[in-house]
Amino acid sequence: MLSRARALEEIAGQRFEVVVIGGGVTGAGVALDAASRGYSVALLERGDYAVGTSSRSSKMVHGGLRYLQNFDLGLVREALLERQLMVQLAPHLVYPTPFLVPALGEERRDRKVGIGLNMYDVMATTRVGRSRRELRSAKPDDEGSYWSPDRHRTIDRDEVLELVPALASRDPKDAYLFYDCQTDDVRLVLTVLGEAERFGAVTLNGAEVTEVLFDNGRAAGVAFVEEDSGERAEVHADHVVNATGVWADRIRPEEVVEEEDVPRIAPSRGTHLLLDRADLPMGEAACVVPAGEGRAIFSLPWYGRTLVGTTDNDFDGDITHPRPAGDDVEYLLDAVNAFFGTSLGTSDLVGAYAGVRPLISTGDPRKSVDISRKAELYETSSGMLTITGGKLTTWRRMAKQTVDRLVEREGREAPCHTAEIPLGMEARPEDLEAPPGVGEEALAQLAFRYGHAARKVLDLVREDPALGEPIAPGRPDLLAEATIAARHEQARSVADVLLRRTRLGILAAPALRDAAAVRPVAERLGAELGWSRRRVKREADAWPAVAAAEGVDPAASAGPVD
Ligand SMILES: Cc1cc2nc3c(=O)[nH]c(=O)nc-3n(C[C@H](O)[C@H](O)[C@H](O)COP(=O)(O)OP(=O)(O)OC[C@H]3O[C@@H](n4cnc5c(N)ncnc54)[C@H](O)[C@@H]3O)c2cc1C
Numbered sequence: 307m308l309s310r311a312r313a314l315e316e317i318a319g320q321r322f323e324v325v326v327i328g329g330g331v332t333g334a335g336v337a338l339d340a341a342s343r344g345y346s347v348a349l350l351e352r353g354d355y356a357v358g359t360s361s362r363s364s365k366m367v368h369g370g371l372r373y374l375q376n377f378d379l380g381l382v383r384e385a386l387l388e389r390q391l392m393v394q395l396a397p398h399l400v401y402p403t404p405f406l407v408p409a410l411g412e413e414r415r416d417r418k419v420g421i422g423l424n425m426y427d428v429m430a431t432t433r434v435g436r437s438r439r440e441l442r443s444a445k446p447d448d449e450g451s452y453w454s455p456d457r458h459r460t461i462d463r464d465e466v467l468e469l470v471p472a473l474a475s476r477d478p479k480d481a482y483l484f485y486d487c488q489t490d491d492v493r494l495v496l497t498v499l500g501e502a503e504r505f506g507a508v509t510l511n512g513a514e515v516t517e518v519l520f521d522n523g524r525a526a527g528v529a530f531v532e533e534d535s536g537e538r539a540e541v542h543a544d545h546v547v548n549a550t551g552v553w554a555d556r557i558r559p560e561e562v563v564e565e566e567d568v569p570r571i572a573p574s575r576g577t578h579l580l581l582d583r584a585d586l587p588m589g590e591a592a593c594v595v596p597a598g599e600g601r602a603i604f605s606l607p608w609y610g611r612t613l614v615g616t617t618d619n620d621f622d623g624d625i626t627h628p629r630p631a632g633d634d635v636e637y638l639l640d641a642v643n644a645f646f647g648t649s650l651g652t653s654d655l656v657g658a659y660a661g662v663r664p665l666i667s668t669g670d671p672r673k674s675v676d677i678s679r680k681a682e683l684y685e686t687s688s689g690m691l692t693i694t695g696g697k698l699t700t701w702r703r704m705a706k707q708t709v710d711r712l713v714e715r716e717g718r719e720a721p722c723h724t725a726e727i728p729l730g731m732e733a734r735p736e737d738l739e740a741p742p743g744v745g746e747e748a749l750a751q752l753a754f755r756y757g758h759a760a761r762k763v764l765d766l767v768r769e770d771p772a773l774g775e776p777i778a779p780g781r782p783d784l785l786a787e788a789t790i791a792a793r794h795e796q797a798r799s800v801a802d803v804l805l806r807r808t809r810l811g812i813l814a815a816p817a818l819r820d821a822a823a824v825r826p827v828a829e830r831l832g833a834e835l836g837w838s839r840r841r842v843k844r845e846a847d848a849w850p851a852v853a854a855a856e857g858v859d860p861a862a863s864a865g866p867v868d
Contacts, residue, residue: 307496307503310796313510314532318539322348322508324712325528325543327515327557330360331491331698333549334498335705335724340547341505342727343709343720348541349499349507350530352514354802356495358551360698361806362628362661364578364615365608367392367400367699368486369430372602374422379429385699386430389487390454392699396729398757399497400489402455403606404591408466408473408481410645415460415482423458423484430455455485469591472605472612475647486592488608491698492806493755496795497730498701511796515557518546518690525690534798545712546690552625552664554694571694573625573662577634578615579860580657580812585650586612586642597641605642609751610782611656611813614638621662628660629857655861657812664694683707689715731758741767743774748782763790777804777827778814788827792834800824800845801852803831815859821846 308316324340326333329351337349351357369386370378392400409415431454459482461469466478499509512533519527519540527542548557555571588607595614597603606613617634635658639650681696681704693708706722713720735750738760744767752760766786767774773786791797791807804811804827810818818824821843828846831837837845853859 307500307795308508309793310510310512310798313508313796314513314539316508317348317350317510317513317541318532319541320348321527321542322346323543324348324545324547325350325541326547326549327528328352328358328549328551328553329355329495329499329509329511330358330549330551331356331495331498331701332360332551332693332696332704333547334495334502335701336547336549336693336708337502337507337509338498338505338727339702339705339709339722339724340712341502341507342723343713343718345709345712345720347502347507348543349502349509350513350515350528350541351509351511354511354798354806355499355509355796356492356806358553359661359664360495360551361492362576362578362659363491363698364576364604364606365488365491365613366486366604366606367489369426369699370697371422371426371484371486374425381700382426383429384703385697386426388699388702390430391702391725392489392729393487395725395727396489396494396497396732396757398732398734398754399493399730400487401754402485403488404469404483405486405594405604406461406466406470406481406483406591407594408470408476408478410473410476410478413479415480419482423482426484427455427457458482458484469589470593471587471589472646472648473593476645483591488592488606489698490609490755490809492809494698494729496807497757501727501729509796512798518557518688520688523688525686525688545715546688547708547712548690548692549694549708551694552662554664554692557690557692572665573621574665575619575621575623575628575631575634575660575662576616577630577638577660578613578658579630579635579638579655580608580815581612581614581650581654582656583607583610583612585654586614586646586648588612593645595641595645597637603638603641605646609809609813610747614642618663625662627855628662629855630658630660630860634660635860653861655815655859657815657858658860659812659856659858664696681707683711685711730756733758733760738764740764741771741774743767743771744784745782748776748784751782752784762794763787766790773830775826777808778810778817778823780817781810781814783808783810785826785830788830789834792831797831798835799852800827800831800849803827804849805852805856805858811853811856812858815853816861818853819850819859819862821849824849 323345324347326349341347369382466481513530515528515530517529525546592606684692735753763786777783825846828842832842
């Protein structure tokens with residue numbers, strides 16, 4: 307990624323064909339799609355990349371088994387095809403995980419789940435929806451080149467316990483096993499942005515769009531304020547795309563629009579908890595956990611921890627800093643304790659976070675669980691396009707839908723290429739050469755997170771072995787990653803590194819409670835960004851307040867507050 311200074315220079319006062327507002331997965335996808343079709347593209351993000359919902363998801367790239375209940379078949383099918391494509395395009399970053407639906411004690415397997423899984427299997431196949439002619443002309447190894455999940459199956463007690471040791475005390479009888487995929491949502495966004503830049507897009511964070519500019523009643527660019535200097539700048543563009551997720555209805559062109567032209571967001575909050583793997587050992591598999599009233603939550607292995615989530619409740623609080631609600635934490639812990647026979651409490655949590663879904667309100671007073679996850683593209687009379695709703699999994703489709711509209715508007719011949727553009731470059735841990743002191747766990751994590759670019763992190767450690775130190779005791783994230791974050795990923799604060807370049811802020815919150823613990827990160831950032839000693843101290847000192855505002859550490863004495 308370009309440095310911020312360079313990106314600002316290339317954007318401020320300049321003209322692009324497309325300007326994208328919002329650096330979550332949707333905006334990143336639009337930037338990649340448009341740039342790879344030959345458009346000149348600028349992307350502006352108010353805070354840090356993925357700071358909104360795209361760092362706060364359940365980290366699943368999935369079809370969404372539960373949407374089958376609502377007969378959202380089109381959505382599930384689309385997401386399942388995207389899931390398959392993502393594993394192919396980013397094999398280092400999007401990986402299949404076995405998911406179990408266990409039957410405990412005398413319980414019988416729920417046949418309705420079995421029926422749903424049969425549908426899920428059928429919908430996941432790339433054969434569905436192809437005409438006979440297409441099937442006949444498909445090359446024999448065509449499908450073999452895609453990752454394709456095995457069909458769901460039933461596994462016996464022993465296999466259940468091997469996959470999910472946390473169920474040892476619960477006498478599981480058997481379980482349905484099916485596959486879905488997992489990722490690191492922020493790294494997905496950064497990877498897509500990196501690809502967009504390869505195609506010429508220029509992206510800048512810390513740049514809040516404050517105004518849409520008009521030319522003869524048409525949206526013709528935006529004005530933004532650069533965070534460090536507080537200065538206003540303009541960028542002119544033929545097309546303006548609003549990809550601000552849950553904030554989408556706040557960016558309105560100034561001319562009058564029909565009310566039905568503008569999306570109305572009905573925010574819904576989802577809380578997640580992180581536990582030490584020793585307290586709830588998930589092994590290599592995830593589990594669907596009943597959570598009362600027909601609802602279910604997930605317990606997932608993630609970065610060597612156990613991730614539990616999520617809730618789904620209408621939310622009218624601060625959408626910029628949604629915090630895990632106290633009753634949501636309790637609800638999730640109760641469900642986990644009842645299912646696994648544990649007695650885990652708030653003090654056992656190693657992290658927590660909450661996110662707000664950009665659900666589109668249809669004016670229907672139904673609860674958010676029933677509102678569709680469908681993405682919607684709106685075009686207001688100024689020509690500004692707003693794309694919101696949807697899922698992390700379906701970012702590519704959302705981007706395609708948006709850029710298809712631009713292409714159609716201009717009558718260009720510019721087909722979408724994103725189904726063929728690899729996201730980053732794959733590397734397996736065994737492809738990487740570890741400098742002394744860097745262990746296998748760190749190597750595996752670096753390969754997952756950066757793919758081939760992990761070599762840059764390792765080169766830094768070779769140059770300066772002190773950078774091979776872990777950021778948090780016992781975790782495989784290396785100090786060199788803070789340097790990489792500042793040098794190549796536009797990170798500007800300790801929070802950028804702890805919450806979004808690494809995920810330590812939610813994976814090891816108690817170990818990073820005070821400023822002294824994060825001082826080495828501030829020092830690495832300072833060395834790259836030219837901070838004074840005083841500034842380094844100030845930035846380290848700022849972290850505990852950020853952590854408190856985000857509610858990442860419910861185990862700290864105060865506990866989560868609504
Ligand atoms: C609890 C929860 C769990 C989820 N789990 C999953 C899952 O497992 N799998 C899945 O597929 N999906 C999941 N989702 C959905 C998915 O996370 C979202 O659909 C997706 O991340 C939305 O991305 P986005 O880019 O549209 O929005 P965001 O990521 O919110 O991005 C919008 C960006 O716009 C920026 N912005 C706002 N205003 C301005 C401005 N004026 N100027 C410049 N920038 C601005 C914001 O700072 C933000 O970064 C989940 C969502 C939630 C809340």
